[in-house]
Amino acid sequence: MKKPKLVVSTGAGISAESGISTFRDAGGLWENYPVMDVASADGFRRNPALVHEFYNARRRALLESEPNAAHRALADLEKDFDVYVITQNVDDLHERAGSSRVLHLHGELMKIRSVSDPDYIESLTPDSPDTTPQTRGRRGDLMRPHIVFFQEAVPMIEPAVELVREADVFVVIGTSLAVYPAAGLLHYVRPGVPVFYIDPNPAQTPAGVRVIRAKATEGMRILTDWLRKHREEYVV
Ligand code: APR
Numbered sequence: 001m002k003k004p005k006l007v008v009s010t011g012a013g014i015s016a017e018s019g020i021s022t023f024r025d026a027g028g029l030w031e032n033y034p035v036m037d038v039a040s041a042d043g044f045r046r047n048p049a050l051v052h053e054f055y056n057a058r059r060r061a062l063l064e065s066e067p068n069a070a071h072r073a074l075a076d077l078e079k080d081f082d083v084y085v086i087t088q089n090v091d092d093l094h095e096r097a098g099s100s101r102v103l104h105l106h107g108e109l110m111k112i113r114s115v116s117d118p119d120y121i122e123s124l125t126p127d128s129p130d131t132t133p134q135t136r137g138r139r140g141d142l143m144r145p146h147i148v149f150f151q152e153a154v155p156m157i158e159p160a161v162e163l164v165r166e167a168d169v170f171v172v173i174g175t176s177l178a179v180y181p182a183a184g185l186l187h188y189v190r191p192g193v194p195v196f197y198i199d200p201n202p203a204q205t206p207a208g209v210r211v212i213r214a215k216a217t218e219g220m221r222i223l224t225d226w227l228r229k230h231r232e233e234y235v236v
Pocket of ligand 1: 013023025088106178198200217
């Protein structure tokens with residue numbers, strides 16, 4: 001029997017309970033780092049060493065972190081749904097929790113790519129040394145973090161929109177809905193498709209969005225329970 005398509009859009013909040021800083025909460029990354037110096041195309045041009053060090057520090061923090069119960073709950077839902085995760089996060093916690101379809105809108109911390117050829121990408125391992133502006137790939141290219149900086153295009157937004165258009169259920173977890181185009185995804189669901197938003201401090205959402213005001217781990221327990229009890233509302 002065809003499984004319903006569950007499309008989930010996640011932000012930094014789903015990784016908060018893994019000990020990874022969000023960006024805009026109190027004490028978040030953008031309180032401690034000047035975002036346009038460490039995460040923008042201009043900043044990378046101005047001082048690439050500072051940008052490499054910012055991502056080296058975040059990669060080191062990621063290697064100390066584990067997926068949490070919310071990541072695992074999403075992976076578990078693959079038993080009953082075709083689950084597609086669209087994430088703004090650059091961590092690999094969804095993959096490490098067992099999610100099999102993860103689309104990264106803003107890049108991946110554990111990858112680097114050629115400065116001159118964006119399609120040439122190499123994976124880092126936990127043993128990889130920190131990267132610098134002089135880091136070269138196996139092919140000899142100078143390499144950069146495989147991250148979408150501010151002022152850069154988001155090439156994966158088109159496939160992400162297609163996934164949302166096909167969703168039977170759409171869930172947003174742990175994002176302030178402050179950054180486009182990711183924040184606009186919820187406008188692409190078909191009429192009648194249930195939309196949930198799990199966040200302890202939710203941003204404004206359009207009418208009809210079912211807000212679960214809770215942390216990701218608790219919110220996933222509530223959502224999973226709802227999905228089990230209300231199949232008739234989304235099984236086509
Ligand atoms: N569970 C769920 N949500 C949480 C939790 C938690 N335990 N803790 C915090 N949150 C929520 C906050 O209430 C907030 O709505 O997570 C959201 C975090 O928002 P941001 O810090 O703005 O992170 P995000 O929305 O992912 O940022 C989007 O901005 O800087 C860029 O590229 C960066 O991908 C990032 C993008």
